[in-house]
Amino acid sequence: MNDFPIQQIRGDFPILNEQVYGKPLAYLDNGATTQKPLRMIEAVNRLHREQNASIHRSVNYLSDKMTTRYEEARSTVQKFIGAPKSSQVIFTSGTTGSINTIAFSFGEGVIEAGDEIILSTMEHHSNIVPWQMLCQRRGANLRIIPITDEGDLDMMAYRNLFTSRTRLVSVTHVSNVLGTINPVKEIVEIAHQHGVPVLIDGAQAIQHEPVNVVDLDCDFYVFSGHKIYGPTGIGVLYGKEEWLERLPPYQGGGDMIDRVTFEKTTYNELPFKFEAGTTNYAGAIGLAESLNYLTATGLDKIFSYEHFLGNYAAKKLGEIKQLRMYGTSAQKAAVFSFVLEGIHPYDTGMIIDKFGIAVRTGTHCAMPLMQRLGIEGTLRASLSFYNTTDEVDRLSDALNTVIDLLA
Ligand code: PMP
Numbered sequence: 033m034n035d036f037p038i039q040q041i042r043g044d045f046p047i048l049n050e051q052v053y054g055k056p057l058a059y060l061d062n063g064a065t066t067q068k069p070l071r072m073i074e075a076v077n078r079l080h081r082e083q084n085a086s087i088h089r090s091v092n093y094l095s096d097k098m099t100t101r102y103e104e105a106r107s108t109v110q111k112f113i114g115a116p117k118s119s120q121v122i123f124t125s126g127t128t129g130s131i132n133t134i135a136f137s138f139g140e141g142v143i144e145a146g147d148e149i150i151l152s153t154m155e156h157h158s159n160i161v162p163w164q165m166l167c168q169r170r171g172a173n174l175r176i177i178p179i180t181d182e183g184d185l186d187m188m189a190y191r192n193l194f195t196s197r198t199r200l201v202s203v204t205h206v207s208n209v210l211g212t213i214n215p216v217k218e219i220v221e222i223a224h225q226h227g228v229p230v231l232i233d234g235a236q237a238i239q240h241e242p243v244n245v246v247d248l249d250c251d252f253y254v255f256s257g258h259k260i261y262g263p264t265g266i267g268v269l270y271g272k273e274e275w276l277e278r279l280p281p282y283q284g285g286g287d288m289i290d291r292v293t294f295e296k297t298t299y300n301e302l303p304f305k306f307e308a309g310t311t312n313y314a315g316a317i318g319l320a321e322s323l324n325y326l327t328a329t330g331l332d333k334i335f336s337y338e339h340f341l342g343n344y345a346a347k348k349l350g351e352i353k354q355l356r357m358y359g360t361s362a363q364k365a366a367v368f369s370f371v372l373e374g375i376h377p378y379d380t381g382m383i384i385d386k387f388g389i390a391v392r393t394g395t396h397c398a399m400p401l402m403q404r405l406g407i408e409g410t411l412r413a414s415l416s417f418y419n420t421t422d423e424v425d426r427l428s429d430a431l432n433t434v435i436d437l438l439a
Pocket residue numbers: 063064125126127128129156158159204206207208233235236256397
């Protein structure tokens with residue numbers, strides 16, 4: 033991949049020049065959060081220094097400008113995911129915020145006692161607990177798609193989970209632990225054959241895979257700004273118009289109202305119906321700046337470099353005899369969860385941290401998956417397009433040092 037301008041790209045992310053413990057930082061924890069391009073940092077900084085004003089409310093110059101920029105940010109997201117209308121893009125606090133919104137609104141609008149919601153074994157807690165809370169409120173039940181030993185969804189079992197009581201399927205696009213890229217288009221097709229809508233958790237997909245919500249035909253698609261090089265505290269909920277129109281609002285407050293009296297409140301139109309209170313407009317504008325950065329860099333180039341780097345890392349880590357990899361699907365993003373035989377992942381993580389290598393250790397907010405795998409936790413290296421083969425080599429060398437020290 034000599035044609036990928038990796039050094040120029042690294043220059044766009046100031047934090048990558050930092051040293052930790054006197055060593056150059058090798059940031060391989062992109063599944064947890066991604067680093068930020070200077071262009072986004074400066075846009076948010078400038079906004080606060082020169083342009084800040086509350087949106088949608090006041091008739092003053094700055095407020096008007098900020099409202100326009102906020103709505104432009106919505107259009108940027110709309111184009112990025114191929115949504116038909118910008119009113120189908122709702123800004124939330126993140127993936128968790130988006131899923132909780134639907135779990136509440138769908139629960140209020142649709143779910144009754146005895147109904148069923150299908151999830152999968154590989155879901156993040158954010159795509160489990162809100163549904164569990166809903167099930168407790170309404171007397172509904174969860175049905176779980178099992179996975180194969182390679183970390184693929186068992187699609188035959190999935191087909192067999194549908195009953196006359198199935199009301200929703202909610203699955204992750206890419207597993208944050210196994211890296212498996214799930215066949216979400218097929219998942220949607222099967223659910224729609226049963227007249228059941230599908231929510232896709234795109235938290236680990238949107239930054240690594242082309243996403244077009246019309247092509248996927250999903251009913252809801254959600255993701256977090258901070259995992260796609262944007263700020264924290266901002267996220268996206270895309271929904272099909274008929275669903276967003278039909279479902280009741282989640283939170284009450286400013287902006288989501290049409291008229292309020294003590295007797296009755298009527299609600300605003302989409303997307304504002306789901307955006308109660310002063311929204312995170314700085315976050316939304318920052319997110320749009322990051323998306324524009326990615327588009328300008330070239331998504332095809334980014335994804336194919338990540339693919340190359342993922343293959344390189346799979347080969348390099350595969351050469352370590354004591355390393356047991358979890359998640360070996362043929363359809364896999366550059367996410368590697370593993371343990372070193374006989375060594376606690378936490379000890380490994382602590383030692384390689386001293387070499388300047390940032391990975392994640394633990395259950396990765398996926399305890400049911402850990403139970404299925406029969407382990408307490410893993411180390412996880414998750415790569416981005418600003419990582420290099422040299423950083424992968426450093427990870428591999430550090431793991432070999434840990435083995436020499438502790439095995
Ligand atoms: N789903 C998946 C697959 C994730 O990886 C994460 C974040 N680790 C979340 C949901 C939750 O995202 P957030 O904390 O940004 O709301």
